[in-house]
Amino acid sequence: MNLSQILILAKETQPTESMTDAAASGSTLILLITVFVLAVFIGFEIITKIPPMLHTPLMSGSNAISGITLVGALLTALAGEPFLVRIFGTLAIILATMNVVGGFLVTHRMLGMFKKKG
Amino acid sequence: MSSTWIDLSYIAVIVLFIFGLKGLTHPRSAVRGNMLGSLAMFLAVVVTLFASEQFDWTLIVIGIAIGTVAGCYLAYTIQMTAMPQLVALFNGFGGLASVLVAGAYLMIVVDDSPQASVLIATAVSGLIGAVTFTGSIIAFAKLQGLKFIKDIRFSGQKLLNLGLFLAGLFFAFLVFKQPEHAILYYWLMVAFSLGLGIFLVISIGGADMPVVIALLNSYSGLAAAATGFVLENNLLIVAGSLVGASGLILTQIMCVAMNRSLGSVLFGKLQPTGGDGPDADVVYANVKSTSADEVAMMLEVASRVVIVPGYGMAVAQAQHAVSDLSDYLTEHDVTVEFGIHPVAGRMPGHMNVLLAEADIPYEQLKEMDIINPTFEQTDVVIVVGANDVVNPDAQNDPNSPISGMPILEVHKARTVVVVKRSLSPGFAGVPNPLFAADNALMLFADGRDAVVDILSALREG
Numbered sequence: 001m002n003l004s005q006i007l008i009l010a011k012e013t014q015p016t017e018s019m020t021d022a023a024a025s026g027s028t029l030i031l032l033i034t035v036f037v038l039a040v041f042i043g044f045e046i047i048t049k050i051p052p053m054l055h056t057p058l059m060s061g062s063n064a065i066s067g068i069t070l071v072g073a074l075l076t077a078l079a080g081e082p083f084l085v086r087i088f089g090t091l092a093i094i095l096a097t098m099n100v101v102g103g104f105l106v107t108h109r110m111l112g113m114f115k116k117k118g
Numbered sequence: 119m120s121s122t123w124i125d126l127s128y129i130a131v132i133v134l135f136i137f138g139l140k141g142l143t144h145p146r147s148a149v150r151g152n153m154l155g156s157l158a159m160f161l162a163v164v165v166t167l168f169a170s171e172q173f174d175w176t177l178i179v180i181g182i183a184i185g186t187v188a189g190c191y192l193a194y195t196i197q198m199t200a201m202p203q204l205v206a207l208f209n210g211f212g213g214l215a216s217v218l219v220a221g222a223y224l225m226i227v228v229d230d231s232p233q234a235s236v237l238i239a240t241a242v243s244g245l246i247g248a249v250t251f252t253g254s255i256i257a258f259a260k261l262q263g264l265k266f267i268k269d270i271r272f273s274g275q276k277l278l279n280l281g282l283f284l285a286g287l288f289f290a291f292l293v294f295k296q297p298e299h300a301i302l303y304y305w306l307m308v309a310f311s312l313g314l315g316i317f318l319v320i321s322i323g324g325a326d327m328p329v330v331i332a333l334l335n336s337y338s339g340l341a342a343a344a345t346g347f348v349l350e351n352n353l354l355i356v357a358g359s360l361v362g363a364s365g366l367i368l369t370q371i372m373c374v375a376m377n378r379s380l381g382s383v384l385f386g387k388l389q390p391t392g393g394d395g396p397d398a399d400v401v402y403a404n405v406k407s408t409s410a411d412e413v414a415m416m417l418e419v420a421s422r423v424v425i426v427p428g429y430g431m432a433v434a435q436a437q438h439a440v441s442d443l444s445d446y447l448t449e450h451d452v453t454v455e456f457g458i459h460p461v462a463g464r465m466p467g468h469m470n471v472l473l474a475e476a477d478i479p480y481e482q483l484k485e486m487d488i489i490n491p492t493f494e495q496t497d498v499v500i501v502v503g504a505n506d507v508v509n510p511d512a513q514n515d516p517n518s519p520i521s522g523m524p525i526l527e528v529h530k531a532r533t534v535v536v537v538k539r540s541l542s543p544g545f546a547g548v549p550n551p552l553f554a555a556d557n558a559l560m561l562f563a564d565g566r567d568a569v570v571d572i573l574s575a576l577r578e579g
Contacts, residue, residue, distance in 0.1 A: 036356075059332070062361045065357050071351065085225050097185020104155065104159070106204060
């Protein structure tokens with residue numbers, strides 16, 4: 001689902017069509033909520049198995065994953081109009097990229113230090 | 119690229135993220151797991167860029183370039199002791215990015231009578247993102263020890279927080295209720311949420327920091343998930359909720375390890391129970407102090423030694439000295455293990471990273487539940503810069519403010535050596551009867567100096 005398509009959809013939608021459109025977006029919302037709830041469960045299942053020893057790398061690594069906002073930032077920056085949107089989008093790209101690149105690198109650095117005996 | 123292919127690639131990215139996190143369940147597979155995660159992120163960015171038919175590269179390339187350089191710089195120059203503040207800083211960046219993305223998207227759709235669900239998601243994304251941003255920046259400043267930030271408390275603080283929260287909610291409601299002015303209300307809501315983030319964290323300090331960092335970590339994930347609802351993008355929702363779940367679990371673990379509720383960490387204050395609490399002078403009447411030479415003599419005849427590190431070890435940068443001592447003892451057929459309390463340090467797992475940095479094999483790093491039954495067979499315990507997490511009052515004195523907090527039961531060992539600069543109380547502000555126990559000896563010194571002295575005494579002896 002990329003933003004430009006959503007935008008086109010939004011622009012094409014006339015008020016007269018709003019009934020069916022509302023129904024469609026209602027089911028989309030339910031779908032999204034379903035995905036959200038299931039993902040939270042997967043998260044709980046995996047994270048509880050991670051040993052306390054690795055909790056700091058887990059935090060920095062999951063932090064990098066939360067930089068997925070970068071995809072959202074790219075989508076808004078690509079949308080392009082009005083100009084202020086691109087400025088916000090670009091700022092968000094800078095911040096999210098720092099989050100992603102810095103997060104994964106520092107996690108890599110930390111994990112490299114965990115060594116077995118001998 | 120058709121939208122089906124984009125969605126399919128996003129699913130591949132999601133699967134890679136999940137396998138990446140699964141890799142973190144063991145140190146052996148963790149490096150590969152992290153690489154899978156970064157590969158997934160790279161794939162997500164490339165797919166997103168090429169999915170768009172025509173776009174202006176300049177701003178995007180500039181943005182990614184600046185972010186990459188800054189991210190690399192931070193990741194490679196940061197000291198391991200400063201990891202908590204770096205994670206806090208990155209959390210903050212993620213939060214602010216969510217605020218900006220939601221705000222920008224609102225500007226795009228506001229004229230096309232957007233769906234109520236999109237408006238709500240936008241408001242939620244901005245609200246959580248803004249709280250995450252300022253909260254993390256304050257946490258960063260506190261952990262960094264910046265001078266202008268103190269533990270600020272004033273009367274009516276809870277009321278102020280409540281007011282800011284309600285104001286934020288009110289404008290979030292207006293974003294949804296009056297879409298024609300949504301942009302104005304959105305930024306007003308963000309402004310109040312920024313304030314809320316500041317005042318929520320500004321009064322929290324010291325040993326409560328691990329909870330705050332974990333919670334903010336969770337928020338940054340939830341903000342990303344909310345942004346996913348705004349853009350109706352599954353990838354953001356899944357990745358964000360994975361992180362949200364991770365942060366919540368860590369928060370929960372930290373709270374259990376301190377025997378405190380999340381509410382009391384965020385809003386309360388650790389109160390000494392008043393007049394009937396033990397007086398420091400009485401508790402410390404029979405404290406015995408020792409010297410590095412004496413400790414060295416005890417270690418020479420020991421067969422099992424446990425080292426218990428705390429935040430003081432990080433402050434004194436003593437991890438390398440501790441590692442040298444551990445190596446020396448191991449070479450002389452002494453079993454050395456490390457007992458690590460879940461909340462030791464300023465973030466979950468902080469001590470493990472410091473000890474790993476000092477080349478201590480991870481098999482020697484033991485969790486509280488594993489190490490506790492072994493203390494009775496331990497000849498010498500060396501406590502370096504830990505206090506409240508080894509306070510036996512947590513088990514023995516039901517009136518103690520830390521009563522019920524799980525502790526490392528070092529007092530059961532034959533001898534306990536506590537390396538500490540003075541008898542000053544830990545974060546909980548209560549005296550520690552361990553220091554005056556019959557089997558305890560105080561070594562009053564800086565953590566690093568003390569360990570170095572013990573080691574040189576061992577080598578000379």
